[in-house]
Amino acid sequence: MFESSFLEMLVIGVIALLVIGPERLPGLARKAGRLLGKARAFIATTRTDIERELRTEEMRSMLSRQEEEIRELRNLMQQNTDEVRHNIEVATKPSHDQKS
Numbered sequence: 001m002f003e004s005s006f007l008e009m010l011v012i013g014v015i016a017l018l019v020i021g022p023e024r025l026p027g028l029a030r031k032a033g034r035l036l037g038k039a040r041a042f043i044a045t046t047r048t049d050i051e052r053e054l055r056t057e058e059m060r061s062m063l064s065r066q067e068e069e070i071r072e073l074r075n076l077m078q079q080n081t082d083e084v085r086h087n088i089e090v091a092t093k094p095s096h097d098q099k100s
Contacts (some may be wrong), residue, residue, distance in 0.1 A: 017025055 016028075020028055
C-alpha cells in the first residue's frame with residue numbers, strides 16, 4: 001500500500017514523540033494500529049465482495065448465453081421434427097395416380 005523506509009518511520013516517530021509527548025504516544029500508537037488493522041480488514045472484505053459479485057455477474061452472463069443457445073437448438077429441433085413429419089405425411093399419403 002504505502003512504501004516507507006526506516007528513516008521515514010523514524011522521523012515520523014520523533015515528530016510524534018515531540019508533538020504528543022512520551023506519556024500519550026504508546027496509547028495513540030495502539031489506537032492507530034487498531035484503526036489500521038480495521039481499515040485493512042474492511043478493504044479486504046470489500047475487495048472479496050466485489051470479486052464475488054463480478055464472478056456472479058460473469059456466471060449470469062454465461063447462463064444467459066447458454067439459455068439462448070438452448071432455445072436456438074430447441075427451435076432447430078422443432079423445425080427438423082416438423083419437416084420430417086411433413087415428409088412422412090407426403091410419403092404415406094395415397095397419390096391420385098395410383099387410384100386411376
